[in-house]
Amino acid sequence: MRMLIIGTGDAFSTERYGCSAVLETASGHVLIDCPDSIHRALRDARASSGWNVDAHTIHDIIVTHLHGDHCNGLESIGFTRWLAHRQDGKPLPRLHCWTPVADRLWERLAPAMDQGGNATLRDYFDVHTLDPAREATIAGVHVSCRPTGHSVPTIALRFRAESGTLAWSSDTPFDPQLIAWLEQDANRIIHETSPPPTHTPIEPLNALPANVRSRMRLMHMPDAFDPACTDIACLKQGDILTF
Ligand SMILES: [Zn+2]
Secondary structure, three states: OEEEEEEOEOOOOOOOOEOEEEEEEOOEEEEEOOOOOHHHHHHHHHHHHOOOOOOOOEEEEEOOOOOHHHHOOHHHHHHHHHHHHHHHOOOOOEEEEEHHHHHHHHHHHHHHHOOOOOOOHHHOOEEEEEOOOOOEEEOOEEEEEEEOOOOOOOEEEEEEEOOEEEEEOOOOOOOHHHHHHHHOOOOEEEEEOOOOOOOOOHHHHHOOOHHHHOOEEEEOEOOOOOHHHOOOEEOOOOOEEEO
16 A cells, blocks of 8 residues: 655645645545645645546545644535536545534535535535544545544544555644554554644654654654754655555
């Protein structure tokens, strides 16, 4: 299984897209979070990687939480796929989120997307609920989620396939219990770093055991982040991870 990194920035980055990636599975592309400028972000990733990925190749979208740098692209991708569905009968993308996000997502999108009260979230997305109590299967991959202590309801993710396991912290304060959940049997741990208290500063990550740090890759770095302050590698847009 492979993952293409779409964005690595924090919410204020002037240099990079918001944190996002595409998971390539045997049965399709899974987009993890959907930041601003998603079409351009996918185009840039396609150009650097050679992957055939754009708004029409995404079969599944997972949204970890409702901060704009993780979900602002849903309006644009939603309209793109709604038009393709109406005009060409193409399937709508499946949208996976946990209940606290599913319950409020339409509050955020409706003023731009309800078409005078005639449309609902399900006109744009085939909505599926993720349950922290049980593993889901998305595009043939086993996906589990766990709430983080971020400032709004947020889930971290683990993707388990026969070939390996990849963990994704999403946005979170430093949380040793979350890191223990993420790192169990994981080939790769993608972890955020940004200033506390709602995010994880680099210092406690630098203090993790070497066998955790060596499997960890960083995302959600501020533009001023100095990669030399850590021996944990920073992800770059266009990177491809194989696991
Ligand atoms: Zn956030």
